[in-house]
Amino acid sequence: MDMKWFDDMEARIPKGKVRTRFAPSPTGYMHIGNLRTALYTWLIARHQDGTFILRIEDTDQERLVEGATEVIYKTLRECGLTWDEGPDIGGPVAPYIQTERRDTYGRYAELLVERGHAYYCFCEKTESEEESGSFDRSADPCRSLSLEEAKARVAAGVPHVIRQKIPAGGTTTFSDAVFGDITVDNDTLDDQVLIKSDGLPTYNFANVIDDHLMGITHVVRGSEYLSSAPKYNLLYQAFGWEVPTYIHCSPVMRDAHNKMSKRHGDPSYQDLIAQGFLSQAVVNYVTLLGWSPRGEYSEREFFSLEELAQVFDIGGISKSPAIFDIEKLRYFNAKYLRELSPEDFYALAEPYLREAVKTPGIDLKLIAPLVQPRCDTLLDIAPQVDFFDALPEYSNELYCHKKMKTNEENSLEALKQVLPVLEGLSDWTYDAIHDALIGLAEKLELKNGRIMWPVRTALSGKAVTPGGAVELCHILGRDEALSRIRKGIAQLGG
């Protein structure tokens, strides 16, 4: 064995700082649980001024998806999760794509074989599993094959895998930052495959090798990997390597029984963005799904990414699964939307407004502030502003409003009073319209609603609108507003 090569690999490992990694498989789809893992991983690194690494785990050749890494880059960038080392920018422990590290895994696996912690196995793919749950180590003839014999068969080109040789008897204790210490009997652990017959490593093996070789100090991953974790310890021990801090996170659920999944039609990050959610809102909400700030921040729930990096602590991660609640996400999103400056909101809303309101004279900048406090997502804009282009058909019953004390008769009367007042207006400004309408109500000694409700109804044909009578008059413009009021009068039989 060329030990110099191993020494060189070791020598490249950066030391002394926190180093974390997000290691997705390129599936072309960033689901919420994955995003949360990325978030926690990034947060741990940034909290300690450490290094965040992106690594692509593409060892499953059958599941490769074209353009999938682009989705990962794009999502991470949109969310503000900047990486310091990765496939696209390189780094001290490159390469960052597992298929490009192929020989490395093979060499380490062979080292393990030499040391007696792994063995070549020539058996067919696993056919039938034992029911007992505990393994009879002597059952596999390959396990006890002599090294010479095994090597001879390998040299002869016999297809094979390399398996981990789990010690017979005894226990292994694994330590997790959120679940604590977990001890299992070695006899419940199987001699898992390390190197597949295609020469590529399994996920479990590649993880251990890469995390060590990349100097990873904290590993964040889903709790579905918890039960394979003790086998990692054995691997680290066999190599004589230091075990990183493991942080297993319970899944993000769609309901009490099922994880969020593409199969069930649950939204991915991309889907949420398409549904009009803001990246920052998603990031904020998802971080809080399974983690909560402690101490002085325990009552707070709105945080920017930078603030999260400040307060994030591993101890706040929850052990139990969390159900994804789109209603609460909507609340977060609505809050983020409302707190945007009018300019920023307009920038985001403009494409949606432009799509919904096509009448040339209408100033979309006037509509934006009306819808800003009235939408949870950007998709809520269009249905609210449809009446600007064309007055919908509406029933006269719309004129009847108990609280406003309006009915068809007094609405007709109100509109008839309003028409000449507005016709006589020299300035078609918000203030002028406002003063005219309020003035009319005062003059007639009526409550404002008696005038405003009929006008708003005539202008929109809807029971609910963003903005009231004055705003709508202003935005529609003199001609259209007066025309709609006349239409209202006619429809009411006047």
Place this chain on the structure above:
RNA sequence: GGCCCGGUGGUCAAGCGGCUAAGACACCGCCCUUUCACGGCGGUAACACGGGUUCGAUUCCCGUCCGGGUCACCA
């Protein structure tokens, strides 16, 4: 089924031996108001169950029940 893990309102959750058991979403009511929102105020609602340990358990231990994960040459 074996092994591992979890269990505070409908949901997210604080709590880490002593509290009238926080807060948020949702829901309900009131206020504000030219509709609806926004905003403000208030309300309904929880420690899965049974044993211990203790002067005292939501908190520690055991069991039961319920739920999740895992038992692949997928990750």
